[in-house]
Amino acid sequence: MDHSTYKKAERGAWLSIGSYILLSGIKISVGLIGKSEALQADGLNNLTDIIASVAVLIGLKIAQKPPDENHRYGHSRAETIASLVAAFIMITVGIQVIMGSVESVLNPSETSPNIMTAFVAFFSAIFMYGIYLYNLKLSKKVNSKSLYSAAQDNRSDALVSIGAMIGIIGAYFGISWLDPAAAFIVGIVICKTAWEIFKDAALDLTDAFEVEKLKEIESTIRSTPGVKLVKDIKARLHGNQPIVDATIFVEPTLTVIEGHQIAENVEERLSQTHQINHSHIHIEPQVN
Known part of the structure; x- marks a missing residue:
């Protein structure tokens, strides 16, 4: 992700922070006036969500x-850590x-809460679902x-507001x-959404990589002209950036320049086909 793309992602994080500040103030105030514990709790929930959004923004x-010197691959994994915090x-x-x-x-x-608080919860849910x-x-x-984790947090907050609305209506009509x-x-x-985000982030931090995707990458390398055999292929994610390491075998009679050109062709095809801009291709002579 380049600098301009990160700036676009930051807009989403700032939008979440601003929305949570606005909604938490409205919900807590209206909840106190309308005597709705459910709406007050929903507002307090939004206050905690500010922390998650700030964590995403920092990431x-x-x-x-x-x-x-200490981060030769860059700092992209800060995003993954932010997902864990969220x-x-x-x-x-x-x-x-x-x-x-x-x-x-x-x-x-x-x-019995004021029915006005149910409308506040409903419109808050619609607003947050739009976010x-x-x-x-x-x-x-x-x-x-x-930012995807932040979006899932936004959806969870919309659901919490719907739950608060249902609870308020139930209390208003005596259906406790x-x-x-x-x-x-x-x-x-x-909790289910949080677990899925945690699982994906943990897999990325432990260098897990989708098996089917790795097979597709290997097929692309193997079909590159001049590549006789592919061995020891590995891939991992550094934030949102995939990194591939592979050993390819070529004709032993090729010159260094010819072998290097094949490796460059492999790297170019990985970039064009799979959007992989970080790859390390090691060349070995194929000896029968």
């Missing part, structure tokens, strides 16, 4: 730093939502995993069990 900032915050929120739903069953509230769609589209466009039931389901969805 994007660090990822832009050029390679240095996942931890999301799963914390999810567990809190689940525990809150159990608490609501054990200690049901007798206070989710924007960040999701942007994350795919710029290929940013940390709707609140904990909706909250419990929403909590499960948030």
